[in-house]
Amino acid sequence: MTLDPDTCYRAVVARDPRFDGRFFTGVTSTGIYCRPVCPARTPARANMRFFAHAGAAEAAGFRACRRCRPETSPGSPDWNVRADLAARAVRLIADGYVDAHGIGGLAARLAVTQRHLHRVLVAELGAGPQALARTARLQTARRLLAETTLPVTDVAFASGFSSVRQFNASVRESSGRSPSELRARAQAVAERIAANAPLSVLAAKRTVALVAEQPLSQAYEAAERIWEPVYRSADAQEGPAAFREKRPPTWTGR
Numbered sequence: 001m002t003l004d005p006d007t008c009y010r011a012v013v014a015r016d017p018r019f020d021g022r023f024f025t026g027v028t029s030t031g032i033y034c035r036p037v038c039p040a041r042t043p044a045r046a047n048m049r050f051f052a053h054a055g056a057a058e059a060a061g062f063r064a065c066r067r068c069r070p071e072t073s074p075g076s077p078d079w080n081v082r083a084d085l086a087a088r089a090v091r092l093i094a095d096g097y098v099d100a101h102g103i104g105g106l107a108a109r110l111a112v113t114q115r116h117l118h119r120v121l122v123a124e125l126g127a128g129p130q131a132l133a134r135t136a137r138l139q140t141a142r143r144l145l146a147e148t149t150l151p152v153t154d155v156a157f158a159s160g161f162s163s164v165r166q167f168n169a170s171v172r173e174s175s176g177r178s179p180s181e182l183r184a185r186a187q188a189v190a191e192r193i194a195a196n197a198p199l200s201v202l203a204a205k206r207t208v209a210l211v212a213e214q215p216l217s218q219a220y221e222a223a224e225r226i227w228e229p230v231y232r233s234a235d236a237q238e239g240p241a242a243f244r245e246k247r248p249p250t251w252t253g254r
């Protein structure tokens with residue numbers, strides 16, 4: 001896949017969501033790489049490098065941005081539909097195939113030599129299978145740290161690392177923080193978003209927690225109590241406009 005720098009640059013300036021997952025921007029002045037939709041200030045063009053895959057950005061020494069969180073970008077549709085060797089390898093690596101079967105297993109599955117596989121991936125994506133697999137593990141780990149309460153040790157193994165030591169070292173190397181620091185940071189961001197959220201969002205969150213911990217019949221009654229003030233609130237009177245206005249400035253969801 002060839003990336004046209006002019007097209008990429010325009011997409012970054014416009015924060016064009018159609019390009020989300022299709023490429024990543026490494027910023028040489030900060031050493032951070034971002035999604036095209038990153039809400040941070042657009043860097044100078046001379047400082048931008050474009051990558052077809054997050055793994056290539058990481059292999060070039062860039063760290064994942066903590067604002068746009070590249071691990072949460074939708075996979076590029078190209079990798080999901082293409083039938084060629086590179087795309088099939090990318091899909092298998094994303095599914096953890098290398099963690100379970102090694103690079104040799106991946107090459108065998110694709111019926112090519114390891115050398116050929118490496119050459120094709122470097123030519124198409126800018127990173128070999130080892131680097132891509134490492135990025136896939138780190139992306140899963142960052143997601144699990146931010147979005148679950150799984151103990152850190154469980155996160156390590158669930159994301160495909162073979163030891164906690166290796167997990168700690170990789171996370172620190174790629175983010176500059178320990179796993180616990182990453183989690184604390186993600187929680188702080190979630191709390192900041194919650195503090196700005198409309199009542200209805202908070203009620204929905206509490207309802208989900210309720211259903212998880214109580215039998216449905218009891219959860220139902222408790223949920224009615226949670227939602228009563230929401231129906232009486234200004235949120236309900238004002239409708240979607242109020243919701244839009246209360247979005248925190250860092251919101252990147254669509």
Ligand SMILES: [Zn+2]
Nearest residue numbers: 034038065068
């Ligand atoms: Zn970013």
